[in-house]
Amino acid sequence: GIQVEQSPPDLILQEGANSTLRCNFSDSVNNLQWFHQNPWGQLINLFYIPSGTKQNGRLSATTVATERYSLLYISSSQTTDSGVYFCAVKNPTDSWGKFQFGAGTQVVVTP
Amino acid sequence: EPEVTQTPSHQVTQMGQEVILRCVPISNHLYFYWYRQILGQKVEFLVSFYNNEISEKSEIFDDQFSVERPDGSNFTLKIRSTKLEDSAMYFCASSESITGWYEQYFGPGTRLTVT
Numbered sequence: 580g581i582q583v584e585q586s587p588p589d590l591i592l593q594e595g596a597n598s599t600l601r602c603n604f605s606d607s608v609n610n611l612q613w614f615h616q617n618p619w620g621q622l623i624n625l626f627y628i629p630s631g632t633k634q635n636g637r638l639s640a641t642t643v644a645t646e647r648y649s650l651l652y653i654s655s656s657q658t659t660d661s662g663v664y665f666c667a668v669k670n671p672t673d674s675w676g677k678f679q680f681g682a683g684t685q686v687v688v689t690p
Numbered sequence: 691e692p693e694v695t696q697t698p699s700h701q702v703t704q705m706g707q708e709v710i711l712r713c714v715p716i717s718n719h720l721y722f723y724w725y726r727q728i729l730g731q732k733v734e735f736l737v738s739f740y741n742n743e744i745s746e747k748s749e750i751f752d753d754q755f756s757v758e759r760p761d762g763s764n765f766t767l768k769i770r771s772t773k774l775e776d777s778a779m780y781f782c783a784s785s786e787s788i789t790g791w792y793e794q795y796f797g798p799g800t801r802l803t804v805t
Contacts, residue, residue, distance in 0.1 A: 609790070609791060610791065610792065610793070610794065612793065612794065614796070620727075620779045620799055620801055621798040621799055622733075622781055622796045622797075622798065622799060623798075624793075624795065624796060627793040629791055665732070665733060667733070669794075674745075674746070674788075675721070675738040675740070675745040675746040675788060676721055676723070676738060676785060676788035676792075676794065677723065677735040677738055677746060678723075678725075678733075678735065678783075678794060679735070680725075680732045680733040680734070681732065682731075682732045683732060
C-alpha cells in the first residue's frame with residue numbers, strides 16, 4: 580500500500596516562530612488531508628488539499644501531487660498550536676476510500 | 691459546517707465487557723469508516739461500510755468487532771469482549787463519495803480505556 584512519511588518527527592518552537600512540516604507519499608493520491616490532534620486526542624481537520632495551496636489564518640498548506648509531497652506552514656506559532664499534526668492520503672486505486680495516515684509530527688510551542 | 695459527532699467522548703470499561711461506540715455521520719453521506727489510534731501511534735484504518743455492508747476491513751478488525759447502522763442516522767462500532775489492547779482512540783469518519791475528489795470528515799473521537 581501507499582507509504583506516508585512525515586518530517587520532522589518532533590519540533591520544538593518558541594512562540595512567534597514559523598515552521599514547515601512535510602508529508603511525502605509514495606504513490607499518486609486523489610485525496611490528502613491535514614489534521615491537528617489536540618492534547619485531548621481529538622482530531623481537528625485543518626485542510627482538504629489534494630493539490631494546490633490553501634490558507635486558513637496562520638496556517639497554510641501546499642500539495643504538489645506530481646512530486647508526491649505536501650507542506651503545512653505554521654506562522655507566528657502560539658502555544659495552542661501544540662499537538663500532533665497528521666497527514667493522511669488516499670490512493671485512487673484504493674476502492675473503498677480508506678485513508679493512510681503518516682506517523683505525525685509532534686509540535687511543542689513554548690512561551 | 692456539518693460535522694461528525696461521536697459519543698461518548700471517553701468510555702472506561704472492564705476487560706471482557708462489551709462496548710458500543712456511537713457515531714452520527716453527516717446526513718447525506720453514504721460511506722462510513724472507523725479508525726483506531728493506540729496511544730502514541732498512528733491512526734489506523736479498521737473498517738469501511740457502505741449500503742449496510744462492510745466494504746473493506748483491516749486485519750485488526752477481527753471477530754470481536756462488528757459495525758452496524760441501526761437507523762438512518764447512527765453508525766456504531768461494537769467490541770464484544772474487550773481486551774486491554776483495545777484501549778485506544780476510535781475515530782468515526784464519513785464521506786459523500788469515494789470516487790473523484792472528496793473530503794472525508796472525521797469525528798472528534800472516543801477514548802476507550804479498558805482496565
